[in-house]
Structure formats: C-alpha cells, structure tokens
Amino acid sequence: MPVEAPPPAVELDGVSFAYRGGPPVLEAVTLAVERGEFVGIAGPNGGGKTTLLRLALGLERPSSGVVRLFGASAGERGSRPRIGYVSQRAQLASATPVTVHEVVEAGRLAVRGPFGPLRAPDRAVVREAIDRVGLGDRAHKPLRTLSGGMQQRAFIARALASEPALLALDEPTTGVDAASQESLAALLAELRADLGMTILYVSHEFGAVEHVVSRLVLVRGRIVFDGDPAQLPALWHDPSHTH
Numbered sequence: 001m002p003v004e005a006p007p008p009a010v011e012l013d014g015v016s017f018a019y020r021g022g023p024p025v026l027e028a029v030t031l032a033v034e035r036g037e038f039v040g041i042a043g044p045n046g047g048g049k050t051t052l053l054r055l056a057l058g059l060e061r062p063s064s065g066v067v068r069l070f071g072a073s074a075g076e077r078g079s080r081p082r083i084g085y086v087s088q089r090a091q092l093a094s095a096t097p098v099t100v101h102e103v104v105e106a107g108r109l110a111v112r113g114p115f116g117p118l119r120a121p122d123r124a125v126v127r128e129a130i131d132r133v134g135l136g137d138r139a140h141k142p143l144r145t146l147s148g149g150m151q152q153r154a155f156i157a158r159a160l161a162s163e164p165a166l167l168a169l170d171e172p173t174t175g176v177d178a179a180s181q182e183s184l185a186a187l188l189a190e191l192r193a194d195l196g197m198t199i200l201y202v203s204h205e206f207g208a209v210e211h212v213v214s215r216l217v218l219v220r221g222r223i224v225f226d227g228d229p230a231q232l233p234a235l236w237h238d239p240s241h242t243h
C-alpha cells in the first residue's frame, strides 16, 4: 500500500468570502501550503491579505468553499492544531507596562490552562522562546521600553510559547526599521530550518523576506501570483526596498 503523504498544513479549496452584507473580498481562492513551507503573502492595502490569513486559521468562515488545517476542516471536533498568530495590531498591547517575560508566559498559559504557577517544563518553554527571539537579556524589561522590532520579537516569542505547528504573522514589520526587518526575516528562516515550522507571513512590503520565503502569494481579491518570488514580474517589486 502506498504511504499516504500527510495532509498539507493549510488548504483552501475554492474559497470565496464577504463580510456580512459587504461586497466580495476574496473569490475562488485555492491554495495548499505544505508543512515546512515559508509562504509570503503580499498585495495592496485592502487586497484581502488579513482576511485570507484569518480564513486559513479558521478565524473566519468562508462564504463558499472549504478550509482545512492539518487535514481537519475548521470547526470540526477534535484536537485543534496549535497555531501561533501574531495579528496585525499586536503592537498596540505595548502601551501596557508588562514585561517581555509576562507576555511570553501568557502565551504558555493559553495552552496550559490558567491554574497554578507554571511548572518547570512550561517555564523552560517560555525561556527557550525568549532566547530564540534574542531577547534573553531583556526578559524582565517592560515591553514599552523596547524598540518596535524587539516588541515584535516578544510577540513572536509569545506565539512560540504555545509550541505551534504553524506560525502566522500579519504585517510584523509595520513601523520597524530596515535592519530589524532583515533580522526578523533571518529569525523566521531559522525557525523554519531548525524546527521545520510552517510559516505564513503577510506583508504589503515583502522586500525584507523576499529572499527567505520559499513561495510568494499575491492577493488582490483573488490570487494573482503564486510561486517562486524570483519569478515575480519586475513591476510587482516594492520600489521602496533596496538590498
């Protein structure tokens, strides 16, 4: 009997979507992301990138079509795959005086349940997530005292603390300088290489990740490009980014 390949991390099959009472946002989106892929999702403002990501994670229900995460359709009973989601507005939380460590701990509590202090193995996961993003020496600093790039790393560490099978990031480089964008790209490439993490990375300025993603998907109400970023027609490139 042939060995069956494991189901893809994410599958959208003929997915269309409109917000309640609104016009269509996405039409006929078909996309399969294999485990271990690092997919950049780009496109213009309002093109539907965030909506596509939320559909892929099962946070929105398609108007038509099917979405599967690790082989299970969204809303199906049974164990839910662990997803690390750094949402587009995650930075706003940085106004509060919480420390990096507290933010990352909260990410662990979300999977472990909120009763009692974290046990040694949970604390080890928290520590490892903080070290992994390079904030080991700033773990007890309030988040708001860190640069935008470091705050974004803290939110990535929070996502990693749930030991996710899939990491999804929405515009993680908004308000982050070019050097931090490069090091963020390197961090994500490392997560993929070391942990085999599947990564979905949404940005309308994909310049910094272009050379580390294995695949680029361009979204403008539908998928207008899906492939090797090197094959992207020149006019799509972000002119604001230089290497």
Ligand SMILES: Nc1ncnc2c1ncn2[C@@H]1O[C@H](COP(=O)(O)OP(=O)(O)OP(=O)(O)O)[C@@H](O)[C@H]1O
Residues within 6 Å of the ligand: 019, 020, 022, 025, 043, 044, 045, 046, 047, 048, 049, 050, 051, 052, 088, 204
């Ligand atoms: N919660 C919502 N309710 C109604 N309409 C929405 C909602 N969220 C987004 N939209 C609309 O859906 C369309 C796609 O929005 P979406 O946020 O997915 O685009 P995007 O590509 O992520 O844009 P951006 O680059 O600005 O983040 C837009 O026209 C937007 O106004």
Ligand SMILES: [Mg+2]
Residues within 6 Å of the ligand: 049, 050, 051, 088, 170
């Ligand atoms: Mg968006």
